[in-house]
Structure formats: structure tokens, C-alpha cells
Amino acid sequence: MRGPTAKAFKQGFLRSFLLSLKSCRTGDMSLQERKRAVRSSADAAMATARGGGAIWPRALLASSSSSPSSSSWPGLLLNAAKVKTTRCKSTARRCCRPKRSSSEMIARRLVRKRTKILRGMVPGGELLDSVSLLREAMDYVVHLRAQVAVLRRVSNAMHHMAATSYLTGLDLSRLAQGLLHRVCN
Amino acid sequence: MSGRRSRGSVSEEEINELISKLQSLLPTARRRGGSSSSSSQASTAKMLKETCSYIKTLNREVEDLSDRLTDLMATMDQNSPAAEIIRSLLR
Numbered sequence: 001m002r003g004p005t006a007k008a009f010k011q012g013f014l015r016s017f018l019l020s021l022k023s024c025r026t027g028d029m030s031l032q033e034r035k036r037a038v039r040s041s042a043d044a045a046m047a048t049a050r051g052g053g054a055i056w057p058r059a060l061l062a063s064s065s066s067s068p069s070s071s072s073w074p075g076l077l078l079n080a081a082k083v084k085t086t087r088c089k090s091t092a093r094r095c096c097r098p099k100r101s102s103s104e105m106i107a108r109r110l111v112r113k114r115t116k117i118l119r120g121m122v123p124g125g126e127l128l129d130s131v132s133l134l135r136e137a138m139d140y141v142v143h144l145r146a147q148v149a150v151l152r153r154v155s156n157a158m159h160h161m162a163a164t165s166y167l168t169g170l171d172l173s174r175l176a177q178g179l180l181h182r183v184c185n
Numbered sequence: 186m187s188g189r190r191s192r193g194s195v196s197e198e199e200i201n202e203l204i205s206k207l208q209s210l211l212p213t214a215r216r217r218g219g220s221s222s223s224s225s226q227a228s229t230a231k232m233l234k235e236t237c238s239y240i241k242t243l244n245r246e247v248e249d250l251s252d253r254l255t256d257l258m259a260t261m262d263q264n265s266p267a268a269e270i271i272r273s274l275l276r
Binding site for chain 1: 200204254
């Protein structure tokens with residue numbers, strides 16, 4: 001991700017994340033429920049901040065929402081994105097050259113097997129052809145890294161504030177603003 | 186990932202370019218001086234494995250950081266000046 005795009009994404013992510021945390025009524029939740037709420041806020045914020053330029057954000061939002069419409073989202077997705085579905089196995093067999101070294105066949109089988117695993121790891125991957133899957137995986141990895149970076153800075157900032165709570169209220173508010181500014185940049 | 190697509194609009198060079206771009210994102214990116222066709226499937230298989238492993242690692246990091254944040258927010262629930270500041274920022 002180039003500089004300005006990365007910064008815009010991180011800021012959008014942070015904003016959505018904090019808004020989502022704020023609206024979470026965690027008072028009555030168990031620790032496990034609270035952890036799940038924070039994680040799903042982070043994922044929803046990442047998907048929202050990414051927007052419509054990829055498939056995985058919608059898939060991620062669909063899988064974390066519990067609304068009935070999420071079960072029909074593959075249909076919506078296919079209509080909206082004109083995604084090619086693949087029949088990898090039959091195509092590969094048809095296109096197979098008659099003479100192929102066994103090591104190459106093993107490698108091809110391995111590639112197919114691992115492509116299938118990758119499909120499961122990228123949200124929305126099941127509906128994509130191999131090439132789109134590679135593009136989505138790249139986009140997903142790049143944004144996952146940004147998500148990790150922002151979450152780490154937020155937790156470091158909060159930890160720092162908790163550790164310096166002996167300061168007066170006025171100092172703390174300036175410290176907090178400064179830290180928040182740093183996290184966004 | 187078939188090398189030939191009778192109706193495809195993506196060439197094999199584009200696929201190889203995608204693969205090498207993806208590989209450059211991975212933490213274990215290793216530069217090969219031009220992959221030969223005989224080993225291209227093998228290196229693709231390796232790259233796919235590393236990609237899956239990297240995504241798994243990143244998701245685990247997000248999970249750990251979320252847990253850490255949950256704990257920090259819990260300590261913030263007490264009536265400290267820090268807690269009030271954070272609450273006001275989240276408001």
C-alpha cells in the first residue's frame with residue numbers, strides 16, 4: 001500500500017474501530033464475550049475502511065454479522081462483482097499434456113491443494129478463480145498488516161496512559177491527544 | 186492453478202507477476218534469479234504455503250492484540266484519571 005492510501009486506511013480503521021468499541025455495551029459481558037466483541041469490532045472496522053475495491057471486506061462483514069441476509073450474500077456478490085467461478089479440476093485435466101514428469105504432477109497437485117487452503121483463509125475466497133484469489137490474498141495481507149500495526153499502537157498508547165496515571169488530569173489529557181495523534185499518523 | 190486457459194483473459198506472465206508480487210509481501214521472501222519452468226510449480230506451491238501461514242500468523246496477532254486491548258479497557262473501567270480521559274476520547 002502506498003503512503004497516502006495506507007495512512008487513509010489506518011485513520012479510517014481507527015475511527016471505525018473506536019466508534020464500534022464505544023457503542024459496545026460490554027458491562028454485562030463475560031471476558032470471553034468482550035474479547036470476541038473487540039475482535040469483531042476490529043474486523044468490521046478493517047472491512048469498512050477498505051471499502052468496495054475488493055471482495056474480502058464484504059465477505060468479512062457478512063461472516064461476522066448475524067443477520068439473515070448474510071446467508072444470501074454469495075448471490076449478491078456474484079451479481080455485483082461478476083466473479084468467475086472456476087472448474088479447476090476438469091479444466092486442468094483437459095489441458096494436461098499427455099507426457100508430464102511425475103514431479104511436476106505432484107507439484108501441480110500440491111498447488112491445487114494449497115490453493116484450496118488459501119481459499120479458506122481469504123474471506124470470500126471460495127467464490128473466486130485462482131487469479132482473483134491471488135489478487136485478493138495480496139490485498140487482504142496488506143490490510144491485515146495495517147490492522148496489526150494500528151492495533152499495536154493503540155494498545156501501546158493505552159498501556160502507556162495506564163502506566164502514567166499518576167500525572168495530573170491536565171497533563172494526561174494533553175498526553176492522550178498527543179498519543180492519539182501519533183497513532184493516526 | 187492451470188497454466189493454460191482456453192477462454193482466459195489472464196496470461197501466464199500476468200500470473201507469474203502476481204505470484205512474485207505476492208511473494209515479495211511475505212516475510213520469507215527469497216530472491217531467485219529467474220525461476221525455470223520446471224520448478225515454477227514447486228515455487229508456486231511453496232509461495233502458497235507461506236501465504237497461508239502468514240495470514241494465519243497475522244490473524245493470530247490481531248487476536249492477541251484484541252485480547253490485550255480487552256484487558257487494558259477492563260483496567261480502564263476503574264475510576265482513574267486515565268480511565269476518564271480514554272472514556273472521554275471514545276465518547
